[in-house]
Amino acid sequence: xxxxxxxxxxxxxxxxxxxxxxxxxxxxxxxxxxxxxxxxxxxxxxxxxxxxxxxxxxxxxxxxxxxxxxxxxxxxxxxxxxxxxxxxxxxxxxxxxxxxxxxxxxxxxxxxxxxxxxxxxxxxxxxxxxxxxxxxxxxxxxxxxxxxxxxxxxxxxxxxxxxxxxxxxxxxxxxxxxxxxxxxxxxxxxxxxxxxxxxxxxxxxxxxxxxxxxxxxxxxxxxxxxxxxxxxxxxxxxxxxxxxxxxxxxxxxxxxxxxxxxxxxxxxxxxxxxxxxxxxxxxxxxxxxxxxxxxxxxxxxxxxxxxxxxxxxxxxxxxxxxxxxxxxxxxxxxxxxxxxxxxxxxxxxxxxxxxxxxxxxxxxxxxxxxxxxxxxxxx
Amino acid sequence: xxxxxxxxxxxxxxxxxxxxxxxxxxxxxxxxxxxxxxxxxxxxxxxxxxxxxxxxxxxxxxxxxxxxxxxxxxxxxxxxxxxxxxxxxxxxxxxxxxxxxxxxxxxxxxxxxxxxxxxxxxxxxxxxxxxxxxxxxxxxxxxxxxxxxxxxxxxxxxxxxxxxxxxxxxxxxxxxxxxxxxxxxxxxxxxxxxxxxxxxxxxxxxxxxxxxxxxxxxxxxxxxxxxxxxxxxxxxxxxxxxxxxxxxxxxxxxxxxxxxxxxxxxxxxxxxxxxxxxxxxxxxxxxxxxxxxxxxxxxxxxxxxxxxxxxxxxxxxxxxxxxxxxxxxxxxxxxxxxxxxxxxxxxxxxxxxxxxxxxxxxxxxxxxxxxxxxxxxxxxxxxxxxxxxxxxxxxx
Numbered sequence: 001x002x003x004x005x006x007x008x009x010x011x012x013x014x015x016x017x018x019x020x021x022x023x024x025x026x027x028x029x030x031x032x033x034x035x036x037x038x039x040x041x042x043x044x045x046x047x048x049x050x051x052x053x054x055x056x057x058x059x060x061x062x063x064x065x066x067x068x069x070x071x072x073x074x075x076x077x078x079x080x081x082x083x084x085x086x087x088x089x090x091x092x093x094x095x096x097x098x099x100x101x102x103x104x105x106x107x108x109x110x111x112x113x114x115x116x117x118x119x120x121x122x123x124x125x126x127x128x129x130x131x132x133x134x135x136x137x138x139x140x141x142x143x144x145x146x147x148x149x150x151x152x153x154x155x156x157x158x159x160x161x162x163x164x165x166x167x168x169x170x171x172x173x174x175x176x177x178x179x180x181x182x183x184x185x186x187x188x189x190x191x192x193x194x195x196x197x198x199x200x201x202x203x204x205x206x207x208x209x210x211x212x213x214x215x216x217x218x219x220x221x222x223x224x225x226x227x228x229x230x231x232x233x234x235x236x237x238x239x240x241x242x243x244x245x246x247x248x249x250x251x252x253x254x255x256x257x258x259x260x261x262x263x264x265x266x267x268x269x270x271x272x273x274x275x276x277x278x279x280x281x282x283x284x285x286x287x288x289x290x291x292x293x294x295x296x297x298x299x300x301x302x303x304x305x306x307x308x309x310x311x312x313x314x315x316x317x318x319x320x321x322x323x324x325x326x327x328x329x330x331x332x333x334x335x336x337x338x339x340x341x342x343x344x345x346x347x348x349x350x351x352x353x354x355x356x357x358x359x360x361x362x363x364x365x366x367x368x369x370x371x372x373x374x375x376x377x378x379x
Numbered sequence: 380x381x382x383x384x385x386x387x388x389x390x391x392x393x394x395x396x397x398x399x400x401x402x403x404x405x406x407x408x409x410x411x412x413x414x415x416x417x418x419x420x421x422x423x424x425x426x427x428x429x430x431x432x433x434x435x436x437x438x439x440x441x442x443x444x445x446x447x448x449x450x451x452x453x454x455x456x457x458x459x460x461x462x463x464x465x466x467x468x469x470x471x472x473x474x475x476x477x478x479x480x481x482x483x484x485x486x487x488x489x490x491x492x493x494x495x496x497x498x499x500x501x502x503x504x505x506x507x508x509x510x511x512x513x514x515x516x517x518x519x520x521x522x523x524x525x526x527x528x529x530x531x532x533x534x535x536x537x538x539x540x541x542x543x544x545x546x547x548x549x550x551x552x553x554x555x556x557x558x559x560x561x562x563x564x565x566x567x568x569x570x571x572x573x574x575x576x577x578x579x580x581x582x583x584x585x586x587x588x589x590x591x592x593x594x595x596x597x598x599x600x601x602x603x604x605x606x607x608x609x610x611x612x613x614x615x616x617x618x619x620x621x622x623x624x625x626x627x628x629x630x631x632x633x634x635x636x637x638x639x640x641x642x643x644x645x646x647x648x649x650x651x652x653x654x655x656x657x658x659x660x661x662x663x664x665x666x667x668x669x670x671x672x673x674x675x676x677x678x679x680x681x682x683x684x685x686x687x688x689x690x691x692x693x694x695x696x697x698x699x700x701x702x703x704x705x706x707x708x709x710x711x712x713x714x715x716x717x718x719x720x721x722x723x724x725x726x727x728x729x730x731x732x733x734x735x736x737x738x739x740x741x742x743x744x745x746x747x748x749x750x751x752x753x754x755x756x757x758x759x760x761x762x763x764x765x766x767x768x769x770x771x772x773x774x775x
Contacts, residue, residue, distance in 0.1 A: 001381070001382060001383070001384060001388075001454055001684075001687065001688065001691065002380065002381045002382075002688055002691070003380055003381075003382055003681070003684045003685050003687070003688045004380065004685065004688045004689070005380070069380055257770075261770050261771065261772060264772060265771070265772065265773060272775070273773055275772040275773050276772070276773050276774065276775055278759075278763065278766075280772075281762065281763060281766035281767070281772050282759065282762040282763070282766065284765075284766050284770055284772065285705075285761070285762035285763070285764075285765035285766045285769075285770070286705075286762065288698075288702070288765055288769060288770060289702050289705050289706055289765070292682060292698075292699070292702045293675070293678035293679065293682055293702065293706050294678070295682075296678050296679075296681035296682040296684075296685055297674070297677065297678045297681060299380065299681065299685070300677070300681045302380070303380045303382060306380075318673075318674045318677055318678075321670075321671075321674055322674050322675070322678060367667065370666070370667050370670035370671060370674070371663070371666060371667070371670065373670040373673055373674060374666035374667070374669060374670040377646055377669070377670070377673055378646055378649065378650070378660050378666060378669065379660075
């Protein structure tokens with residue numbers, strides 16, 4: 001019984017925090033917000049040197065072969081520093097999909113490049129009705145003569161504006177069971193007929209895009225995994241992505257509360273630091289309770305997912321529902337606790353608030369997460 | 380992270396489970412036990428059960444062997460508590476103050492004579508203890524208490540009043556906190572005593588609670604003689620002694636398995652409650668609400684496990700106790716209110732009404748729910764602890 005991090009993981013956390021404090025201060029985040037693509041190749045190279053881009057890539061393919069628990073250690077720190085860039089899209093979602101579904105040739109081609117920081121990935125699943133359901137995938141890949149032609153429009157694709165390869169979920173069979181009939185294709189972002197457009201949105205340090213495909217031709221060897229059988233892989237990889245996202249929400253909230261507490265200690269009104277007032281103290285205490293409870297759910301979700309336990313999907317749904325609401329509520333209260341200064345562009349708090357809104361909304365609705373929990377307990 | 384138990388620990392769990400199956404009285408009805416307003420009967424069942432646990436060698440599981448315990452590991456104690464909760468065995472409440480609060484305090488602060496005198500009879504439940512801390516003028520501000528103990532030869536003479544004293548009318552001894560020095564700061568002038576409840580001058584008057592039940596009392600002291608050797612810990616250091624005790628109280632509360640049982644009951648209630656001919660458990664709003672309570676309860680349970688991991692490593696208890704107490708009591712408050720709402724007009728019926736649902740248990744829980752946000756340190760005190768000690772916000 002050890003529901004905690006190892007000594008090694010704690011050292012890794014310290015090192016990660018130091019690295020991000022030095023290399024990813026709020027000034028860097030703001031620079032990325034103003035950047036055309038929210039991407040800095042030099043920063044990405046540093047992540048690769050640290051082994052972060054290859055964290056979930058097996059050693060045989062040039063990666064670090066870390067665990068999901070190692071990843072959530074990083075994720076909390078990513079949250080604390082609002083780290084910009086296509087980190088999850090490439091290092092978690094993309095890399096894991098290749099590990100799960102890729103053939104030897106594909107793994108040998110992509111994974112070492114991802115690990116060394118030379119190749120960026122993203123997964124395009126959602127469309128107009130933006131929910132993670134197999135039946136909603138209408139982008140179609142027409143097959144024949146060793147080639148497919150893909151047409152359709154994807155939305156909310158994370159960091160597609162910098163991706164080298166876009167992994168597209170497309171329907172390959174119209175008469176399949178509800179969770180079948182969808183396949184994955186590795187599409188070169190430069191393909192003819194493929195058009196990428198950013199969707200201006202709340203978190204300017206991480207972008208989301210529309211990917212419009214008009215008869216994009218793709219060779220048969222770009223099919224990732226078996227034809228028609230991609231959906232379980234997509235569900236599993238989103239589970240593995242959303243665990244660290246929950247931890248990032250925890251990291252964002254924890255850092256925001258720290259900023260508030262530091263401020264309440266020095267902000268003087270009525271001749272005393274306002275941190276002495278119980279109206280504010282108790283509000284901070286309640287935020288701490290929420291953060292710690294959310295942390296516990298996120299850690300358990302990580303454990304269950306890493307061990308692939310039967311309750312992993314429900315454990316994740318619990319963490320998603322709780323951490324999403326907790327982070328929104330924490331950010332909202334932190335703005336209030338800072339008062340006027342917290343409502344300015346100049347103050348860094350809104351970077352945290354923006355990231356929290358975007359992460360939570362990208363995971364789906366808290367209503368659907370709670371319904372998943374209800375189904376497990378009430379049928 | 381590893382939440383698995385070792386084969387030895389699993390074997391221990393099996394041993395506990397088997398013992399419970401064989402030893403829980405055949406006619407024991409947990410639903411009746413947890414909802415009866417008949418305190419005498421409840422105490423009787425609890426005492427009989429405590430004696431059975433003692434005979435089976437299960438009381439003071441984690442006490443050092445030299446004091447009659449088993450020197451069990453933190454994990455074994457955790458497993459044991461979990462199994463008691465799962466079996467919905469009678470609560471340890473009757474002897475909780477003795478076993479979980481007084482004993483660790485005596486082991487920490489007591490003299491050899493005191494250890495010999497008190498510990499064996501706590502273990503065997505021959506002597507039941509109550510806790511004499513709170514007073515009408517000293518609740519959250521415990522150190523402001525005014526019950527006095529004045530030195531007089533080989534005795535102290537105690538005068539004053541205690542209140543909210545749980546089970547005083549069934550207790551043999553009181554763990555008393557009284558003022559022995561008025562001339563110093565309020566935290567510095569207190570001492571702790573073991574007081575024989577049969578001493579002349581003690582009057583116990585039961586208080587009827589908001590629920591209509593009577594679990595606690597007022598206790599009046601009029602020139603009560605307490606022998607000097609009954610002082611626990613050094614004179615005027617009673618505050619430090621009490622802090623030791625309260626740490627054990629906080630560690631002993633938190634994640635109660637009864638909440639989990641109540642959640643299962645709530646699911647069953649939603650299932651059997653019909654709305655326009657359809658089970659309320661099909662209603663999306665009802666499902667969302669219940670899911671939320673389940674999520675919050677799991678968050679508390681996992682936080683308790685994080686605290687357990689710290690304890691296993693021998694680290695001092697962190698803030699998890701306050702967090703679990705705030706989290707679980709707040710969840711329980713809303714959960715019970717929601718159950719009443721599900722019941723509609725039936726939510727107001729007491730167990731005496733033949734038409735009541737679940738023997739009126741939900742009404743009782745609705746009325747009881749506030750006990751957990753007040754007792755054992757109010758939610759507001761818990762928040763102040765977190766704000767000033769965990770977050771480091773200034774006191775003044």
